[in-house]
Amino acid sequence: MLWGVSGPIFLLDYVAGVTGALAIALSVRALVGSRTRGEPLSAVDLAYLTDRAGLACQVGVAALRRAGVVHLGELATLSVDGPPPSGSAPLVRALHAALRRPQTWAAVLADPGVARSLRRLVGRLVRDGWLLTPGQRRRLALGTLPLFAVAAVGVTRLVDSAVEGRTAGGPASVVGLLLCCLATVLGGWWLCEVPETGAAARRLLRRHRRTYAELAPERRPAWSERGTEELLTAMAVFGPRPLLAVDPRFAELVGVDPERTRPREYAKTAR
Structure with a gap:
């Protein structure tokens, strides 16, 4: 099922998946530590x-x-x-x-x-x-897992196509997917650096x-x-x-x- 779509369609689906995973990661980062109490800070x-x-x-x-x-x-x-x-x-x-x-x-x-x-x-x-x-810092780190999961799907398609001889689309689709996978991994790595401060x-x-x-x-x-x-x-x-x-x-x-x-x-x- 993963390989039953054309290269451009898969790339669009991949970008949609990255958008959803990024929204999850950023939402977790914005919500964890968003509530405070106590006196005003000195x-x-x-x-x-x-x-x-x-x-x-x-x-x-x-x-x-x-x-x-x-x-x-x-x-x-x-x-x-x-x-x-x-x-x-x-x-x-x-x-x-x-x-x-x-x-x-x-x-x-x-x-x-x-x-x-x-x-x-x-x-x-x-x-x-x-x-x-x-515990809150662990939740922030776990919020980036969907990004790496989406990147793994894209890399799997590229590797499987190269090894099994299946088509991953035209050159533009392959290069686009490769760049998107790289950007996804780098974005996930950047978001993995969990701050000590809350939102x-x-x-x-x-x-x-x-x-x-x-x-x-x-x-x-x-x-x-x-x-x-x-x-x-x-x-x-x-x-x-x-x-x-x-x-x-x-x-x-x-x-x-x-x-x-x-x-x-x-x-x-x-x-």
């Missing part, structure tokens, strides 16, 4: 969704620095002088506690209190639906990037006219580069790479 939370623990800690210590609490010491160390700002996020308080004695940034990141605070942060984001559970988190990050587009590093905003909240939001949404513009020495001490233009997850959240 800049530290947004930073974790954007680029995980490293950026979250950089935003947290930047909040302390802008509050005048963190000071630079000798041998690339940091220390605090004074209490953390009132209402600080738990990670900010953990960073403050780690800096009660002079520390390098690497030592701060390895501090047990900071590690515990990060685990609690991740647990809360998972509980509230912003980060995906392992709601990806939508939120895209919305923030549109809302705060004027704070993007490539726009070169005048930070002398901006407040601390805008700086922290820009770091959380676009990565740590804004800190280089306002406090370059401090930014380098906390691991901001001037050559890195975008966070790892920047492109992924666009999906």
Whole structure:
């Protein structure tokens, strides 16, 4: 039955099958992690969704620095002088506690209190639906299986026709089917890269990037006219580069790479 149709008709059926399989994969991706609960996200939370623990800690210590609490010491160390700002996020308080004695940034990141605070942060984001559970990530990966199944049908027709001498249509149909199979496999492979963030988190990050587009590093905003909240939001949404513009020495001490233009997850959240 599979081979009882002409090449052009089979190619049209194949494209229809790919369209349906792609719709399934994209629907699963759009629905899994689409519901959230809990309180509104802080800049530290947004930073974790954007680029995980490293950026979250950089935003947290930047909040302390802008509050005048963190000071630079000798041998690339940091220390605090004074209490953390009132209402600080738990990670900010953990960073403050780690800096009660002079520390390098690497030592701060390895501090047990900071590690515990990060685990609690991740647990809360998972509980509230912003980060995906392992089961949800498996469902996303399984949503791509129809694409590979359709590709397998197309490849089977091509191979069977070549081995058994059956016709798969004219040269144009064969080349078209081969290209479609290749595109299907590549599309399935691309969608197999499952994000850690849920659909709601990806939508939120895209919305923030549109809302705060004027704070993007490539726009070169005048930070002398901006407040601390805008700086922290820009770091959380676009990565740590804004800190280089306002406090370059401090930014380098906390691991901001001037050559890195975008966070790892920047492109992924666009999906």
